[in-house]
Amino acid sequence: MIKNITLGQYVQGNTLLHRADPRTKIILTFVLMIYFVIINSYIQFGLAVFFTVIVLAGTKVHISYVIKSIKPIFLIMMITGIINLIATKGTTALEIGFVRITYEGIGITVKMILRLSLIIINSSMITYTTTPITVTDALESLLAGLKRFRVPVHEVAMMVSLSIRFIPILVEETDKLMKAQASRGAEFDQGGIIKRAKGYIPLMIPLLAGAFRRAEELAMAMEARCYRGGEGRTRLKQLKYSKDDIKVSVLFLVFIICAIAVYLVTK
Known part of the structure; x- marks a missing residue:
């Protein structure tokens, strides 16, 4: 299992995200992290998952790398999820002996797993596409x-x-x-x-x-x-913005506009 951890590895490629300036990727990823932290509805999570799938398809990073990037914190997510299921009070969904699982606990657990997975996968895109x-x-x-x-x-x-x-x-x-x-x-x-x-x-x-x-x-x-x-x-290669950065920024702007629209509709 240890050797399958891909965190910090660079995947060589020539996609739009590979060619984009690393400063653009870092800034946009930071904004994404904030968005993943503040979202709360399943529609917003669905939009975030859809955007993540588009990014993965655009980078041509194999799905195995994505799965391996989540492995290091899988145990932490499971333990935290079990604690949320047991400790959260609300309407009972399932009761086994002294253990009572509520609908609210299930909702919090699902959102927590989705949130952490989205943060890890999207932040890993920087190391996958940048030396x-x-x-x-x-x-x-x-x-x-x-x-x-x-x-x-x-x-x-x-x-x-x-x-x-x-x-x-x-x-x-x-x-x-x-x-x-x-x-x-x-x-x-x-x-x-x-x-x-x-x-x-x-x-x-x-x-x-x-x-x-x-x-x-x-x-x-x-x-x-x-x-x-x-x-x-001095540096052998100087950083400079290009048309690829404009394309990445435009795609990200479209996502932000859709995210704002979804927020206003679900508010």
Whole structure:
């Protein structure tokens, strides 16, 4: 399961969203996240799901990547959903012993799962369609105004980019450790949830040690290449807006207009 996590991976392509400026994608994704948080009706969720399907079809990212992107928080969503089902008061829909499930609890659970899934899938579109180094340049450009307040914008953007790039590396390292432990008789897929969780504990120390070792090697490599932050640095590829950004913005504007219309109708 670990090796199937796709968070932070770049999927090569030449679609409209791949060609768009990363600053445009970051800004529009941020607006989308706000929209996904404030929506509440099923019609609005339906519109959001329809828009997400259109985006996925446009990027030509395989559906398997989408499913894998949700896997890391699947257990969290299930636990949170069960808590909402049991703890929410209202009209009884099903009663089994002392457990009482209400219609209100079902509604909250469904909306919570939809909301989290939409946020994860759409935010993953940035990493699927944008290289990590381009994400760094985009973040540095968007946060450039904070330099007036002596905020180390380049260093912050670099840390975010390195964090994204380290995710697939740590996932691969975890998979190797699991295979090494399994060859010595460890069982990760046997027993209940608690037993499986305990099986991952022996992986923590070597995984953390490997992460610190990689971080130290990266720091030494950057120092060997005379890295001194963003002062005076140049870029091989300069970010610039193009017609593709206009097309993406127009499509997003159409979605926002439809979202406003749906809100006014369902209000």
